[in-house]
Amino acid sequence: MNKLLAFAAITLLTVGIHQLSQTESVDQRLQFENYTTKYGKIYSPAEKAYRSKVYEDAMKQIQIQNADLSSTAKFGENQFTDLTPEEFAALYLTRNQSNMNLNAELYVPQGPVGASADWSNITKVKDQGNCGSCWAFSAVGAVETLLTLKGVLPSNTWLSEQQLVDCDRGTNNGCNGGFENLGISWAKKNGLTTSDKYPYVGKQQKCQISTGQYKPSGYQVVSASNMYTALSYQPITVAVDASSWQYYKTGVFDKCTLKSLNHAVLATGFQEDGVWIIKNSWGTGWGEKGYIRLPAQGNPCGVQNESYVAYLE
Template identity: 85%
Template sequence: MNKLLALAALTLLTVGIHQLSQTESVNLRLQYDNYTVQYGKFYSPGEKAYRFKIYEEAMKHIESFNSDSSNTARLGENQFTDLTPEEFAALYLTRKQLNMNLNAELYVPQGPVNASADWSGITKVKDQGNCGSCWAFSAVGAVETLLRIKGVLPTNTWLSEQQLVDCDRGTNDGCNGGYENLGISWAKKNGLTTSDKYPYVAKQQKCQISTGQYKPSGYQVVAANNMYTALSYQPITVAVDASSWQYYKTGIFSGCTLKSLNHAVLATGFQEDGTWIIKNSWGTGWGEKGYIRLPAKGNPCGVQDESYVAYLE
């Protein structure tokens, strides 16, 4: 009799677990349906089933990461959640690899390092879309913020990344990647126009406006030991390995990899403890309204390996 009762209890437990699993699966599918609506994703039935499996695995990873109390950041759902890591890299991690030009002019500190700095609000967060143009956004971001600080660029006037994507076609290669420092050099030679005159469309086109009124005097290489000093006075371009950034949501992210500098961003400041404040070009729906924070120690994601500052004489 006891064996029968035990068997019955085990059967009920198994059924309960199965029903719970089915409920969780249904809830996740409903969650994914809402996700596709929220992010404007339209798939055929077969493609949607495939994307759901990717989404399901991503949510498991996110849950596992967030359950680890040692992590100082949190991951979450965003526009990249139903992309495989390989697809994500192919679309967004396309910065060309470049050894720093040792013959380039070096940044020389013009004053002391501040206790902290934050230039985050000086220009808006932008979105490169499905175009490997991070280098253009980093270059334009450096020039745009410099000219805003110097009073050259009027408030609510934004410079054109699309102009660099279309017209800077020497070593740089539009949506297929490029070099942020060479983008600044192109802006020095030709000048940048505004995004109102040359709007961003996230694809390569024939060059439409080859010059502009807004010019930096050039770029300077910022040595690792001078980055905080430079950031005390203006944002700087930085190259990073962003392979682990796909699901970042909030907090100080210490889950970096460092294999290749595959993404260009803009460092916009640092906190009193040295935490880096980084502006990305994946829209305000990613990260902390478009930003990520990296820990001060250990050269996280290679943030100190290659950086440049735009300057005015």
């Protein structure tokens, strides 16, 4: 009788586990279907099975990251959740390695450090798409905000990243990476046109408009000790290691790695506690409506290693 009861208990437990597994499988499939609909993902049948597994693994990793109660950063699904970390890096972390010119002009502070600064609303968050053009977005962002603040560029007028991708064919490599400071130098020499005249398509093509009316006077190197001062007056380009940014959703991100400066972004300000406000080029669906915040302490993600400010004489 005891053996029979034990067998029955084991049978019920096995059935329960199987039913739970089936329920989880159904829930996971439904979650992935909702994800593909939300982000407009279209796959072949074979790729769909593969992407579903990648998505499932990513969601498990996100749960582990969110279980860390010592961090204010939170993580969640976004347009990158169906990519492996290796695929994500190959598509989006393509900034060329350091091009710091030791003979370049240095930024000299012209005033005091503000208690805080936030230039985030000067220009809109953009999306580089499946093109390794972060360098162009960082360079254009620096020029765009500078000229807007100086009253040269009308408000709600955007400059063309596609022009840099197509036409700056010296050291920069279009969708295969480049240097944001050299992008600013190209804009100084040739001028940038507006995005309505030269819209972004997210791929490299033949140069269509080689000049433009909007020119900075050049760029200056901003030392680590002067970054907060520079940010008190305008945004600056920064190079970072964004390897761990894939699933970021909100909060102060304290999970940085620092192996290589593989991504270019725009620092648009800082909070009163010194937290960095960083504008990305992955659209408003990523992070805090396109932004990420980095802690004030240390050198998070290498944010202080290489930065530039565009200037106008």
